[in-house]
Amino acid sequence: MLERCIEATEAILYMELIPKEMQPVAGTEGAYHRRRQLLRQLPVYDVDPAQCLSLSEGEVGAMEEFVKLYKQDALGVGEVALPGEAGTAKDEGKQPPKNGKKTPQETSSAPNGTVTDCNKKSEYHCERCKQVAPLGSPVVFAERGGYARLWHPTCFVCCRCSEALVDLIYFWKDESLMCGRHYCEAVRPRCAGCDEIIFSEDYQQMEGLAWHRNHFSCVECEQPLTGKSFILDQAKLLCTTCSKSSKRA
Template sequence: AMQYMELIPKDMQPVAGTDGAYYRRRQLLRQLPVYDQDPSQCRGLAEGEVKLMEDFVKKYKAEALGVGEVALPGQGGGGKEEGKAQDTGLAAGKAPETTNGALESAPAAGLYRCDTCKQAVPEDCPVVYADRAGYTRLWHPACFVCCRCAEPLVDLIYFWRSGAAWCGRHYCESLRPRCTGCDEIIFSEDYQQAEGLAWHKKHFACLECETLLSGKAYSLDKGSLRCATCSRSKRL
């Protein structure tokens, strides 16, 4: 465990009372917001959208969510993976498959490479495996990052999609729009869009006076909306 911890940048090591512990808490809130997981934590859901979100969460838990495993190169999955290989019919001459359907063949000793940086990995150096990626792929602990934001995956929690690991926030956003106003995923098909951003219609409102802006003149600055009146006042 200590050897693994030493491979993480010092300012990200989650040691109690340190900047690393604060970083971990902040990343948990950022990468895994509770309102992406539990409909009861959402303020933006209409009554008919609760079931849509429940199905969304159920689907990603079944198909994408995983937790990375720390092991030495070649030891990912342990005996569990060996047992799986026997069950898939090796006696019949079939090659085992990974969880993403690719044929699996472990690298020869000494030829392990990090999937992100492509650098060689010593056999005595702990690495991260993601079972949904299959055990032919491994990562340096500091290289196990979200493919969208490049931030380290907090507590090694990942979402697997399109051959890559995502943090929870960006995985959800790859499937549904996120409201710029409340930060929650939008499950309605009737929502507002502007300059590449999205809002629940009830949140497409002036930051200052809360006037709904659908069909009205507005200004947009770094995600903040203002009606024409408040925008002029701000410039004065």
């Protein structure tokens, strides 16, 4: 009962550290913001082939394998706790090893840091801003990054877009936090036409952008542009005719 009270207190303190306009209270702007961020950071068509416009059998298989691997290797949910107390819930109920030796999580030499490591520290610093994390103030841990790292609640953001990670859902890549959208884009190209991840090897690429072959077309008249002259204007493809019309307007 006492532990539940402590957890509830930490949750309240955590919410107080989040900007008011971002607190996901039902019926408030914070709740709408959360919904928008979910759609932005975790597009349904990045995880469910049925939500994509059209995938071949091979592309469906590639997507399913892609999702399986990132769930196994990169996806996580941040853990809110006081500095030095992360991971304790996971250790409850574990039986001591029969040989009497400590597990890797109980030793101070584990590469990613552990609960024991954190408890030995006298001062904690946020991984992002490098400022001190007060002992009595909740922080966020990312298990995939190791419990030696922690973040202030407002610093638990995507390293690409700097947006707060909605519901603390993160992807761990290259020693950094990412939202789902930018993790996927770091591994596979995203089509500038339909916004879906490209799982075909037959696609068009230019100036850091990519398109499915059948989406490489004018945004105005939808004329296919492969092998034709076109204008790329702020990530929008225009055939020369539509480009001239747009300038006249």
